Structures are given as C-alpha cells and as structure tokens.
Amino acid sequence: IEIREEGGNDTMFIFGCLEDEVPKIKERASNGHYPVDPRMQKVFDTIKSGRFACGDSEAQEKFCGLIDKLCNITAAGTWDGDKYLLINDFPSYLEAQELVDKTYADRAKWASLSIQAACSMAKFS
Secondary structure, eight states: OHHHHHHOGGGOOOOSOOGGGHHHHHHHHHTTOOOOOHHHHHHHHHHHTTTTTTTOHHHHHHHHHHHHHHTOGGGTTSTTSOTTOHHHHHHHHHHHHHHHHHHHHSHHHHHHHHHHHHHTTGGGO
16 A cells, blocks of 8 residues: 555556455455456466366376365455455456556557656655
C-alpha cells in the first residue's frame, strides 16, 4: 500500500481481491460457490495431463494433489483449499497482464512509468 501511495496507481499493475472482500469470498465458497475460470481450468487440465511432469510419476502426483487442493472449492481461503484465493484472482491477473503488455508496447510510456516508479522508491531505501 505504501509503495502504491508513493509511486501512484499508474505506475503499478494491481490485481486480485481486496482484503475487505475476502470474508465474503470465503463465505460464498463455503456454500459451494467458488467457480473456476475456464482459462484456469484449461491450465489445470494441461498440468493434470502429465505434460509438465515429464514422465516423473512422483511429480505428477504432487501436481495433481496441489490442483485437487486448490479445487476444494468449499475450503477456499483455508489451508484445506485455495488458501490464497488464487482461483478467485486469476481473471483479474489476466486482465492486469493484458494491461502490462499494452503499456509495454508503448516504449516511451513504459520508460516514463519505470523512471517514475524507481524515483518514488527512494523513501524505502
């Protein structure tokens, strides 16, 4: 928060839920409403296909266990599920990444924002 206050909103790419939104998200999840974005599901399906385990059955088991835990939707926000609400924040992350890509394409703007952000960090040195 302090870094954003110093650097300004335009020098940062913020994504995800806010702290005051977490209790409602966890409550909805406990009632079974914690949808997995189709794009995230595609990631999970690719991982579960074994593509990243490269034939290592122990790695595949760990990957699948992690995905199963994240997809324990009634336990979102707890250690038994998606503790850090990654599934909830994924669409927001993708939107922020699109904005990063668009901003980066404008080299002059990117350079200006980078300099502004770096200069505003002096307080934290």
